[in-house]
Amino acid sequence: MRRCIRCDTEMLEGLDIKEPMHSSVLRVTRPETSGIMPKNYFGDMKAAVCPGCGYIETYLSRLDKIRQYKKDG
Ligand SMILES: [Zn+2]
Numbered sequence: 001m002r003r004c005i006r007c008d009t010e011m012l013e014g015l016d017i018k019e020p021m022h023s024s025v026l027r028v029t030r031p032e033t034s035g036i037m038p039k040n041y042f043g044d045m046k047a048a049v050c051p052g053c054g055y056i057e058t059y060l061s062r063l064d065k066i067r068q069y070k071k072d073g
Helices: 063-072
Strands: 012-018 027-029 045-049 056-060
Touching: none
Parallel strands: none
Antiparallel strands: 012 027, 012 045, 045 056
16 A cells, blocks of 8 residues: 555555557556566556645556566676
């Protein structure tokens, strides 16, 4: 569980970040299941949103992949 670093409210996690076509904005959306993953895939950028103050935090979805990469050096 993530807590907001600004106001300590419990955050909504696992949301997607998308760039709609022909748009200059990024949107935070409900999560979608992804299909085939490329070899160098380290995970998707995910978002957590604080319902208290609107603070948005981003994080990597697949920590196992990036930890393995670090280990392999
Ligand atoms: Zn907050």
